[in-house]
Amino acid sequence: MESPVKDSPVRPGFHRLEIQKTTWDVPERYTALRAIGSGAYGTVCSAIDQKTKESVAIKKLYRPFQSLIHTKRAYRELRLLRHIQHENVISLIDVFTPDSTLEKFQTFYMVMPFVAQDLGHIMKERRLTDRIITYLFYQLLRGLQILDFGLARQTESEMTGYVVTRWYRAPEIIFNWMHYSQTGIDQLKKILRMTGTPDSSLVQRMQSKDAQSYVQGLPPQKKKNFKEVFPSMDANAVDLLEGMLLLDPETRLTAKQGLSHPFLVEYHDPECEPDSEPYDDSFESLELVVGEWKSLIHMEIMTFDPDNPSKTAM
Numbered sequence: 599m600e601s602p603v604k605d606s607p608v609r610p611g612f613h614r615l616e617i618q619k620t621t622w623d624v625p626e627r628y629t630a631l632r633a634i635g636s637g638a639y640g641t642v643c644s645a646i647d648q649k650t651k652e653s654v655a656i657k658k659l660y661r662p663f664q665s666l667i668h669t670k671r672a673y674r675e676l677r678l679l680r681h682i683q684h685e686n687v688i689s690l691i692d693v694f695t696p697d698s699t700l701e702k703f704q705t706f707y708m709v710m711p712f713v714a715q716d717l718g719h720i721m722k723e724r725r726l727t728d729r730i731i732t733y734l735f736y737q738l739l740r741g742l743q744i745l746d747f748g749l750a751r752q753t754e755s756e757m758t759g760y761v762v763t764r765w766y767r768a769p770e771i772i773f774n775w776m777h778y779s780q781t782g783i784d785q786l787k788k789i790l791r792m793t794g795t796p797d798s799s800l801v802q803r804m805q806s807k808d809a810q811s812y813v814q815g816l817p818p819q820k821k822k823n824f825k826e827v828f829p830s831m832d833a834n835a836v837d838l839l840e841g842m843l844l845l846d847p848e849t850r851l852t853a854k855q856g857l858s859h860p861f862l863v864e865y866h867d868p869e870c871e872p873d874s875e876p877y878d879d880s881f882e883s884l885e886l887v888v889g890e891w892k893s894l895i896h897m898e899i900m901t902f903d904p905d906n907p908s909k910t911a912m
Contacts, residue, residue: 609696617643622658623696624707631656639668644712647691653712654691662705662895669891672706673881676898679708681877686741688713693902700896728832735838736865742853744874769793770847773804773813793845794821800846834861 608614608623615622618633620641628645635642640659647654662672679690692709717734720726726734772786773796790796795818804810824836824843838861841851856862857871881894 609698612696617641620658622707624656625694628654628656628709639671647709653714655710655712657708657710658705659708663888663892666888666891669888669895670886673891673895673898676708676895677881678877679710680898680902681875682744684741684744684872686737687744690902692904693899695896695899700893703892703896706895706899732835732862733865736857736862739853739856739862740871743857743871746853746874768847769845773809774806789845790816790819792822792827793843795819796845832861834859837861 611625612623613626615624615631617631618636618641622631622643624631624645627648629648630646631643632645633641634644634655640657642655642657645654645656646652659672661668663669676690676693679688683689688710690708690710693706694709695703695706697703697705715723767782767785769786769789772782772789795816796813801810801813804813824840828836828839838851838856838859841859842856844850851859854871854873857866858868886894
């Protein structure tokens with residue numbers, strides 16, 4: 599829960615709170631802050647936006663400028679959130695900093711719609727009917743299609759994988775890590791248990807020699823027969839999974855192909871399934887120092903227009 603904090607001067611129009619031993623300076627329009635989640639990179643609070651009377655989620659990044667990788671990652675996250683405007687994907691409502699100048703700029707906050715329940719919670723709370731599963735599958739693929747920018751980013755040390763645990767990483771991401779944690783190995787083994795071990799052509803395409811050596815040393819496994827794994831599942835659903843759960847991304851069904859699969863015929867409507875808008879990721883090739891990335895982030899925040907959130911400063 600929130601509690602007032604007295605320390606350095608608070609920027610006019612803001613109020614200061616202590617949440618889980620962390621100081622939060624937020625605009626006065628955001629009230630009733632309550633911590634709802636935290637991770638290695640930030641904390642998220644729910645809040646009430648007094649301007650709209652709606653619930654929102656506010657994310658505060660931990661020391662976003664502590665290193666070059668953290669700063670560039672923060673800029674990337676902000677750019678992506680500004681770009682994506684789709685009902686199946688979380689979008690950016692507001693972004694702000696309590697720091698009055700670029701010289702004092704040390705932190706910033708991002709405001710997004712508040713989602714009370716995630717899919718995991720829904721699955722635990724009740725038994726899902728086949729119709730609901732089909733509908734959820736359709737909505738997931740709509741969101742994935744919007745997120746398909748066709749990017750092929752490889753970011754130096756990020757290819758080692760983050761230290762914190764992710765629920766799932768795509769196998770092609772794990773295959774290109776330079777080093778493996780036990781978590782990454784465990785995830786890979788679970789994936790290969792279903793898909794079988796990769797063939798030689800896929801192994802040769804792995805960019806990490808460590809990954810090649812590790813995978814080649816694994817005992818051969820055959821792909822599971824999904825009809826046997828899911829004997830009571832609709833045949834079209836099994837066929838869709840067969841096409842989507844392929845180890846090789848070049849042969850795997852895309853989100854667009856999945857949307858037109860017979861399993862989703864009840865909901866499929868090309869007019870309501872837009873492709874992603876062109877996304878300018880040319881900044882990925884820029885070789886800037888922390889201060890320069892920080893300046894770009896500050897510019898994005900200062901030029902943010904809630905009525906046109908996808909219009910970036912750069």
